[in-house]
Amino acid sequence: MGRMTLSETSRRTPSLEEIIEIPKVVLHDHLDGGLRPETIIELAAQIGYTLPSTDVEGLRTWFVEAADSGSLPRYLETFDHTIAVMQTAEALERVARESVLDLAADGVVYAEQRWAPEQHLREGLSLQDAVEAVGRGLEAGEQEAAAAGRPIVTRQLVTAMRHADRSDEIAALTIANRGKHRVIGFDIAGAELGFPASNHASAFDALHRAYVPATVHAGEADGVSSIADALHAGRALRLGHGVRVIEDMTGVEDVMAKRSKADLRDVGLGPVAAWVRDRRVTMELCPSSNVQTGGATSVRDHPITLLKNLGFAVTVNTDNRLMSGTSMSREMHLLVTEADWSLDDLLAVTLTAAWAAFIPLDERQEVVENLIVPRTTAIREERQNA
Template identity: 55%
Template sequence: MTTAQVPASNRATDLGPGRPLDLPNIRLAPKVLLHDHLDGGLRPSTVLELARETGYGELPADDPDELAEWFRDAADSGSLERYLETFAHTVAVMQTPAALTRVARECVEDLAADGVVYAEVRYAPEQHLEQGLTLDEVVQAVLDGFAAGEREAAEAGRPIIVRCLVTAMRHAARSREIAELAVRFRDAGVAGFDIAGAEAGNPPTRHLDAFEFMRANNAPFTIHAGEAFGLPSIHEAIAFCGTDRLGHGVRVIDDIVLPPGADLTAESFTGAELGQVADIVRDKRIPLELCPSSNVQTGAVASMADHPFNVLARLRFRVTVNTDNRLMSDTTMSKEFLRLAEQFGYGWADFERFTVNAMKSAFIHFDERLALIDDVIKPGYAVLLG
């Protein structure tokens, strides 16, 4: 136990020095998003239109605003399992190439409009086969949508790079097949592999053959772990599976003993004691894909005030800010930044660090990461800092 290639003329360069940290200015700041689910970020209007086109009649509302409210309220259950039930509706309308391409294109447009300059968006191809598509056809349709979205965003003066992670469902038995899919499309826009779904009863070690295949092919992967199940999930993901990042990983806090009476909004946690799992996560700089609003909704933490984000950030874990599911959490990267600023008093320098953390942790080549850090992220925040 221890004690402890986007043009530089982008968004934030339009700001004057020392702007206040409010939502309009946060939207202009360059951001990097590593944990966002394609089927969790649809526009409510798109869900309704696709449902009409496909004949899907199970939606709980027929008005975009009412539907958005239903998704938010239904997801706000305090249970990961009940939270995941909301995806039945979005997945149901994403079963054709045209629907997948449209959803992917709009995803890129929405992220670019929010100031995101690099994103990795994940989805489970195995969930989009109900109308006869093959896994390869699903991936190609999504990649086509991402490419179209990137072109439109660039034309609108909001350039963005988007890569995808293909996800295997941890309760199913197709993870090796999905890992092979990730490697097959690695040079076409698929950046890596992931497993997701209910953690309890579905440990990551059930999918060792998929992770071994990824390592054998020098391909990166992340694992949803430490969201609902706690330290054992994190330990398995690191020690047995060899994950490159932790999807959420928020329960690593369970292996940290804080000084008595510690204030979670403090700027220092001198005297905090880290256990072996927390030590290895920090020592190896394993990125934590933290999703503050979602973590509250699923019951991973009790409230934003109880979120360990600040503890982990101040103890110099490699924390990153993410949305998880923008529709279900009624959120954006800008809203997540604002919520963290309001809760923990962060300033522009803090968000620059979190953004650089995320860019360092992206599943693209070093020179590409460095170019975005040096040419886009740091210049953007330099203007904001004044």
């Protein structure tokens, strides 16, 4: 058989094995949503905490089934168990280190881990203690992954819970630690409906004055008004999820049903959707998680494909690897097998994510040039020679 042309190489459906080797960037991955079940069991035993199951596979299944409810509040309840075992510096450091190793093993070369220090103070840790522990864990994980031939760059996003009243304090914590302990930005998370970003306007103002970037969970459990609030009050540079931006668009039902790029001209953008697309506000989309919480009926019908085709700054993310039973490779494989994505699509969203990272531009360039481009080139050459 002769060599395939470059166009044929791009069209051939990538296999799961190829997808695992694709260099990946994850911007939306919750540290407390990605624990290894065996680690949860060990940490729970140390503190006498009762879990739904002490069998590794049984606990893994419980998390996925409990999260697979179609309700964001019910989904968030699963975090009671992970947070319970993450209340000491040693536990936080271990969880962060293992998270880095798991991501690196999946081909991730850059990851931002988000988590809420205010939820980890029950055993006497200070907010600063918690941030430093996670920073140590990320650093240790990076060193171990590099030694195993899987280099990865990791940073932490400090999160405030939107239903609480500590956002000013958490914003100050973020500002004080910017550039230290791998802290690079701020997020708000938790139950979205009824808790708009504008409730935390003073925190976002302080971050903006200090030139600290923010991402905001919006457009997941609430609609277009929540996204608008994140853009205005939250000054969001990225949207956590943002999937419901399609509610500010017309003609999407027919286009999504036909799955034809030729019909994209029939889609109309409202002012919020147009701003998100035209200003290149990065969308941290999480297909499997959105299916679980009712944001989409399936990966095939998830708006991510439409948004990508319309030119939005789309990225693919895991959200919570434990609760969704997922990984970056699995998310990408689902998009390939269910939504007809190509290798070029996967590589394009990876570069979008890399350039949207909150690290400085020169560091982004290093990630792209040293960790993404060489692997990408090698994958293309292997496919062409196959």
